[in-house]
Amino acid sequence: MLMAREETVCVIIAAKNAEQTIGRAVGSALAQPEVAEVVVVDDGSDDRTMAAAAAANDASGRLEILGFTRNRGPSAARNRAIAVSRAPLIAILDADDVFFPGRFRQMLACPDWDFIADNIAFMAEAEPLCQPARFAPRPRRLDLKAFVLGNISRRGAPRGELGFLKPVMRRAFLDAHGLRYREEMRLGEDYELYVRALANGARYTVIESCGYGALVRENSLSGRHRTEDLAALHAAERAILATGGIPPEALPVLRRHCRQIGNRHALRHFLDRKRENGAGAALSYAFGNPAALPAIAGGILRDKAEAAYRRFRPRVPAEAGLRYLLPAEPV
Structure with a gap:
């Protein structure tokens, strides 16, 4: 089935103590014309994350901010956002990351997928935000074997990183296969969801165009694994x-x-x-x-x-x- 051009995107942002970065993340999502909803779930923050997210509102009526009274983890926050949203396509944005202009235009131009991911630019926290290089899309299909292999650490080689991909996911596929994040997980929850999707036959397309910027921080919550x-x-x-x-x-x-x-x-x-x-x-x-x-x-x-x-x-x-x-x- 071809991708319908009129399909819209819900951007989901799970946030924990992200007062310093959440505004930029929300703003970059609202700037994408294909975005119909931005749902922020404050995961028990003890700073001004919710206020900072609200300050980035563009008065278009697309931003919704929810909050947990206690920290429940990114999986629970994302599942809550999926439950309250309605757009047929779902995109995850981390609270300290950013979308580059034109991200979804490049992705939605590709047909026949259930998941589609683009390139990621890793940005040092101390460096100013800059636009990524322009790459041709060169779409290719990613199967389960290639995806898992791309997450395996090998001696003398960079550790596997394909689990970092932030695909746009078709809600109909998630619903048809009962796929949601496992809420007991705080590490590898994205990887685990993508494995189950691929095992259920998801058509996972990857393009080389870069529309996602990931901030590399020494004190990132995702870098502290218990x-x-x-x-x-x-x-x-x-x-x-x-x-x-x-x-x-x-x-x-x-x-x-x-x-x-x-x-x-x-x-x-x-x-x-x-x-x-x-x-x-x-x-x-x-x-x-x-x-x-x-x-x-x-x-x-x-x-x-x-x-x-x-x-x-x-x-x-x-x-x-x-x-x-x-x-x-x-x-």
């Missing part, structure tokens, strides 16, 4: 594997990703036990879980090697400008 967050991601991925229906070509890479998350959780759990109860408790956990021993030992050695490397390597100033998630040639 042990229980890793446990929830590992449990969710095991549940997907147990449900079945995974295409045979994708099954080995999905199992590999699941093992990698399990190994990260085992190492984090070991370090928690050591910090909270001492080395004896940590060793008791490790030897009581022999399957986790290689992950724990390997993780400790890697951490020590990386710490030594950081300590002795020469300081190199970070490159100015934008880094792009998808490799592309400017036009």
Whole structure:
């Protein structure tokens, strides 16, 4: 089925203590002509996030601001926004990120998709906002195997980042397959939803044009992952594997990703036990879980090697400008 040009977009923004950035995010969403709704859900902030979002209102009647009295996590906030919105297309915008002008025009020009994602420009917090390079769209289809493989860390290579993609999602597909964010998850909730969508046959298109700017911040909430967050991601991925229906070509890479998350959780759990109860408790956990021993030992050695490397390597100033998630040639 071809994409109908008149279809409109609901932009969903889950926000937690985002007073400094939420106004820019809301403004960039309202500036897109294809946007019919912007729904902000304040996830239990203790700053002026809601007031800052309201200050960005353009009086078009498209902005709705909701709030949770306590923090429930981005998955719950996004599900709430989906429930109250009506536009046929759903787009996620993080509260410290921004849409570049013309983003949805480029995406909606592509036919035949259930999910469509574009390139992401990563912006350093200290750098001024600048426009991205112009890339040809070059649309291609992303299947489950390629998506999961693009999220697997490999030694000597940059860690997988395809889970960072921020696709526009067709509401009808989500509803037809009962797809919503798993509310117990605070890490990898996007990745997990996309895996379930692809396992259900979603046509996922990726274009190289860049319409999304992601702010890279040292104190980003998404950069602080708790042990229980890793446990929830590992449990969710095991549940997907147990449900079945995974295409045979994708099954080995999905199992590999699941093992990698399990190994990260085992190492984090070991370090928690050591910090909270001492080395004896940590060793008791490790030897009581022999399957986790290689992950724990390997993780400790890697951490020590990386710490030594950081300590002795020469300081190199970070490159100015934008880094792009998808490799592309400017036009």
